[in-house]
Amino acid sequence: xxxxxxxxxxxxxxxxxxxxxxxxxxxxxxxxxxxxxxxxxxxxxxxxxxxxxxxxxxxxxxxxxxxxxxxxxxxxxxxxxxxxxxxxxxxx
Amino acid sequence: xxxxxxxxxxxxxxxxxxxxxxxxxxxxxxxxxxxxxxxxxxxxxxxxxxxxxxxxxxxxxxxxxxxxxxxxxxxxxxxxxxxxxxxxxxxx
DNA sequence: TAGATATTTAGACAAATTTCTAAATATCGA
DNA sequence: TCGATATTTAGAAATTTGTCTAAATATCTA
Numbered sequence: 001x002x003x004x005x006x007x008x009x010x011x012x013x014x015x016x017x018x019x020x021x022x023x024x025x026x027x028x029x030x031x032x033x034x035x036x037x038x039x040x041x042x043x044x045x046x047x048x049x050x051x052x053x054x055x056x057x058x059x060x061x062x063x064x065x066x067x068x069x070x071x072x073x074x075x076x077x078x079x080x081x082x083x084x085x086x087x088x089x090x091x092x
Numbered sequence: 093x094x095x096x097x098x099x100x101x102x103x104x105x106x107x108x109x110x111x112x113x114x115x116x117x118x119x120x121x122x123x124x125x126x127x128x129x130x131x132x133x134x135x136x137x138x139x140x141x142x143x144x145x146x147x148x149x150x151x152x153x154x155x156x157x158x159x160x161x162x163x164x165x166x167x168x169x170x171x172x173x174x175x176x177x178x179x180x181x182x183x184x
Numbered sequence: 185t186a187g188a189t190a191t192t193t194a195g196a197c198a199a200a201t202t203t204c205t206a207a208a209t210a211t212c213g214a
Numbered sequence: 215t216c217g218a219t220a221t222t223t224a225g226a227a228a229t230t231t232g233t234c235t236a237a238a239t240a241t242c243t244a
Contacts (some may be wrong), residue, residue: 003106010101012202013096016172023176029221042203046221063220065213075176080108083172084115085163104232121191134191134233154192155241190221193238201230208223214217 002054003080006073009053015046016040019069022056028064094146095172098165101145106130107138111161114148120156 009015031047033043047067049057053075058065102105111125112153124133139159142148150157 004096007105007108008103011100013099014202016099032220033221038202039204040220040221041224045202048222058208060221063174065221069176074173078170078173078177081166081173082204084111084161085166085170106232123191125191130232131234132191133193133235137232140192152191153242157191188244189240189242191238191240195235197232198234199230199232204225204227206224208221208233208238209223210219210221212217212219214218 002052002073003076005053006009006055006077009049009055010032010077012049013048014043015033018046019055020066022069024064026068028066030064032067050073094144094165095142095168097145098147098169101141101147102169104138104141106135107142110135110138110142110159111147114161116160118157118160121125121157 010019014036017035021027021032021035021079023024029047032047033040036043047056047058049065051058054070056067057070058067060066095153102111106128113119113124113127121132121136121139124139125132128135139148139150142159144152146162148159149162150159152158
């Protein structure tokens, strides 16, 4: 069910930026927010959407909540691209 | 400029379906519309968005307008995924 | 040129999205 | 337990998106 959700999640440039930041290592919500001009609740909202799409995971450590990439769904998205690019496929 | 536009374009399931249909061969706007429950102007709207994102090209042949995949931008999108998946990258 | 077919454009409208501020929740440290 | 810090939740407002109907444009054929 999160295939479509994931495509929608990565459609937003702020969320793609979050994913790029996490590529380099896990970050807390606050650290992520420092990279944006938005208010923290807005960043939190984007994190929620990424989480619902299974693109990131979160874990609490004391007062902080750490976010990290969950790469498994990326594989599925990549597969869709592969399928489009290789002619003579048969996925509907 | 069409990198973000392309990500937005593929966020819609109807548009992804159009791209999948075109994978098998070029189709006219009317043939594409036959695969959907939407009215033709709505399909035309989706085609316009795909065209603006450089994901498809169109050419008129008599009364018909044929649509075909333009795979060059797909490569760019794929690159973004690759970049996320391989750790230790340095794209911001 | 007139009528038929194929497609797009224009404009309206409802639903979804993005952002904000204010308030709530969770944890830490004294 | 209280106050400070970190983060999310709630709810409102503005913008964007997806769809529709009606009308316009382009091409073909008789």
